[in-house]
Amino acid sequence: MSDQVNEPHWKRDFPIQRTEATKVSRRDFARFLCLVSGGLATGSAYVAVKANFFPPEEIKGEHFVCKAAGVPLGGTRSFVIEGSSIPYILIHLEDGSWRAYEQKCTHLSCAVYYKPGSGQIVCPCHEGFFDAMTGEVLAGPPPRPLPALEVVMRGEDVYVKAGNEGIAKNTGRM
Amino acid sequence: MSNFKDAQNKAHPNKTNTLMSALIVILILNVSIQIWLLYTGLNNALGKNKDVALPAFIASLVLFLIGFFWLYFLPMGYREKKNK
Numbered sequence: 103m104s105d106q107v108n109e110p111h112w113k114r115d116f117p118i119q120r121t122e123a124t125k126v127s128r129r130d131f132a133r134f135l136c137l138v139s140g141g142l143a144t145g146s147a148y149v150a151v152k153a154n155f156f157p158p159e160e161i162k163g164e165h166f167v168c169k170a171a172g173v174p175l176g177g178t179r180s181f182v183i184e185g186s187s188i189p190y191i192l193i194h195l196e197d198g199s200w201r202a203y204e205q206k207c208t209h210l211s212c213a214v215y216y217k218p219g220s221g222q223i224v225c226p227c228h229e230g231f232f233d234a235m236t237g238e239v240l241a242g243p244p245p246r247p248l249p250a251l252e253v254v255m256r257g258e259d260v261y262v263k264a265g266n267e268g269i270a271k272n273t274g275r276m
Numbered sequence: 277m278s279n280f281k282d283a284q285n286k287a288h289p290n291k292t293n294t295l296m297s298a299l300i301v302i303l304i305l306n307v308s309i310q311i312w313l314l315y316t317g318l319n320n321a322l323g324k325n326k327d328v329a330l331p332a333f334i335a336s337l338v339l340f341l342i343g344f345f346w347l348y349f350l351p352m353g354y355r356e357k358k359n360k
């Protein structure tokens with residue numbers, strides 16, 4: 103760029119003539135916008151690299167959670183799978199079916215809980231509601247459904263394994 | 277060497293102002309589109325829908341480059357001739 107300035111910086115920041123002052127600051131504003139633009143492009147690059155080369159690891163195999171008798175109808179139980187720090191929630195729905203979801207709201211990662219009798223999972227932070235049967239968003243700000251695990255019953259024991267995508271289709275909102 | 281800058285620097289302030297505003301409006305527009313691209317790319321990537329991230333990044337990069345070369349057209353404003 104052909105704008106060599108032979109003045110010291112202080113003179114540019116505090117020029118004597120008022121017209122110069124306004125012009126300089128708008129130039130700097132435009133440059134700053136360009137910097138922000140570069141930052142956003144870098145952010146998009148980070149997302150693209152992370153999505154394509156470092157996918158989140160999948161859960162392998164089945165994991166024991168608890169005895170079926172330990173969770174009454176309409177009850178819930180939090181658990182973690184060893185080797186990972188993601189909190190999950192196991193729900194025994196009123197109709198007798200079992201569901202397991204990540205206990206992190208897809209909005210800003212608050213802990214969600216099951217509201218007994220309503221069939222809804224609630225996020226208290228910004229009033230987000232999820233369908234307890236499917237994990238779909240019913241209301242509120244969360245942009246994506248809750249990631250689900252598949253629940254497998256083995257006699258009296260409750261196991262979970264990596265969720266089948268069929269339960270909650272994960273499509274990001276535009 | 278003389279280029280369009282010399283003429284631009286001597287232009288009437290009204291003209292310079294208009295030019296400046298136009299450039300800044302375009303830059304703001306670019307940045308808003310980029311924010312949307314980042315939001316969409318991230319949202320889809322988190323929803324296991326990773327195909328959106330790469331096109332979003334490419335579009336974002338193109339917008340940045342446009343904005344970057346835009347800066348070349350920034351008016352420098354009136355400067356008094358220094359006699360050296």
Ligand code: FES
Nearest residue numbers: 207209210225230
């Ligand atoms: S964090 Fe759950 S709704 Fe905002």
